[in-house]
Amino acid sequence: MSMRVTEGMAARTILSDLSNARTRLGTIQREISSTKRISKPSDDPFGTGRTLQLSGELEGFKQYKSNVDDGTGWVTATEASLGHITETLQRARELLVQGGNDSNGQVAREGIAAEIEALTEAVKQEANATYDGRFIFSGTETETRPYELGANDEYAGNEGTIKRVIGTGVEVPINVNIKELLGEGNAAGDNKLLDVLRDIATDLRGGSEENAENLRGTDLARLSDNLDELTRVRAVVGATTNRLSTAGTRLEELEEASLQQLSQVRDTDMPEAIVEYTTQQTAYETALRAAANIIQPSLLDFLS
């Protein structure tokens, strides 16, 4: 026996088909107007998980970029200061060579010593450089001036390292341990810059033959050694600058890639969605037209 088909069945089928078509149309409309393929977890649970992960990554890249910017500022300030110290030391070296020359009298040496002392102050002044209100050479005691000007050569900072995170698990130290370069003067006798500069001044003022020998011999050698060390540290700082700048570029790329992936997972593919929308709309209109045609005729229309 074939299946009886009643008006109620036809009406129910039409209603359920129309409602399905309307739901599909509504879904695609929402995707287009919100520009998001996923507006709630159940739209695509795993896509949602991925979206959260990618959004987190993206926030991370933004933060790393800001870390890189901050680190770059810090390292640039460090480079400038170390540059100034180098210049100062080169001047000190010239003066030392000049002072070691026997043709200079003691008066001239006294003058050179005064200048050396001024340069020593200048070096300490440079070591007190700040970036964004913080002393960059105090280790992690960034609110403490590393060196007091004057005769006291004691280092007041610590040897802590300041790092910037420039990628997941990638840390770059950005501060220079200035104590390793400048040392703590004659009191420590550590052969570092301040010690050497103080010795040079002492030898210039000393006036004895031994002093003159020192000026030409050990003082010059020690100053040169320290200059070499300074150059090495500057090279490290330069490398850090390069590393930060490379990281900045790489982070831009990563952010772009991440954004693209996020968009692929989360955003509506507009051309596809619009084609789909048109298809669904046509389907809906067709269903409506069909419904209008199906519902109308009945035997009643033909019985007199």
Place this chain on the structure above:
Amino acid sequence: MPVSTFAGLQTSLRGLIAQQEALDTTSHNIANASTKGYSRQEVLMSASRALSIVTGSTDPGENHAQLGTGVDVDGITRARDRFLDLQYRAQAMRLGGLATRVQGLETIEGALSEPGETGISQELQTFWSDWEGLANDPEDSASRQAVIEAGKALATSLAELNSQLTNAAEVAEAQFQAIAGVGGEVEGIAKEIALLNGAIRSATTSGSEPNDLLDRRDLLLDELSELGQVSVTENENGTIEVGFGDAAAPLVEGTEVTWPQELVEPKGKLGALLELTDEGGTIESFRSEINAFAEKLADSVNAIHTEGGGPAFFSYEAGKGAATLQVAVSAKEVETAKDGSVGGNDIATKIGALRGGAVDRAYAAFVTRVGTETVEARNGETNAQALLNTVEERRESVSGVSLDEEMTNLTSFQRGYEASARAMSALDEALNVLINRTGRVGL
């Protein structure tokens, strides 16, 4: 045996009555074409008992014949397939349960507002970023305050999510009570079934088939099956015994209703509500998942924050992490470095580096789980709806009123009625001749 002069009139009369009843039934069908739960009715007709007459045959074995006396109405039945009813109720139960589950899960899903700018995941990212910001600027008190505020925002959102879950459970519980409690939907339906049982019993005992009452009772059983599992046993007197869910005693037995009773796994809508709210149910498992997340967050941050001997950053009550999470330090107490130095940032850096780690993953897994469970329930709902539609269609095919069919019947019964009346007139005319004209030759 001779036949009464008026036997033909009786035959026509029976025809008239039968056709009229058929017409009435057709009208009844048409009137109820859109009535929910209505089954189309049919008048059962059969030829009435024949009269035995003597024929002119000389063969003694063949000198009798049966003279038809017209039509009898045997009864009026409804077109109904009980097996389709059983299938319908099984699917209605499934659909009722899944639709309720979808509703509950969608509420929870909405409370997450993920993925988006306002969800917990965004706040978590802000929290990590603020720690990294603090690592860049550990001397700055505004950066410390930012970390505190981000922590508080996270704690508030978690508490809010937790209370939304509590709220969802309460709503589901209230719904359960409204349905299964005293004076609830189940009891209402049960009482009406009991009343109908009484009326049906009286009608059945007097020999008639109370089609409309049966339809009404079947409709109530359909409605009841959305709420929970229904089992029906029919008795000879027309009454039914209705078992509901896993209740110990029958819900309806004759005209007696036993309600409320304890339900453990009633299935249907009530089953879904219990599954959401029960101990170890969906909502509770969600809640313990966000508690675990809150505690993992607090523990991970605290473990690093206390490395330098400082205080814990977050405090919480074990087992109630989401509701009780709080920032336990002031801006001054925020630790940035193990050695306590003002410019050190190892602690802040390490906390910031928690981004993308186990804490983030735990939350993403939770959101994914809510999404997956919603999708599964929704797919189940769509599937149950489709199956229900199929059964409904088949049931409608058997029981539904087709207007075309009714119009055809109407025409044929109308013609039948007219023809019976014509037959009666013909007999009347014949009798007129017999009674008024016979023996009046030449008058």
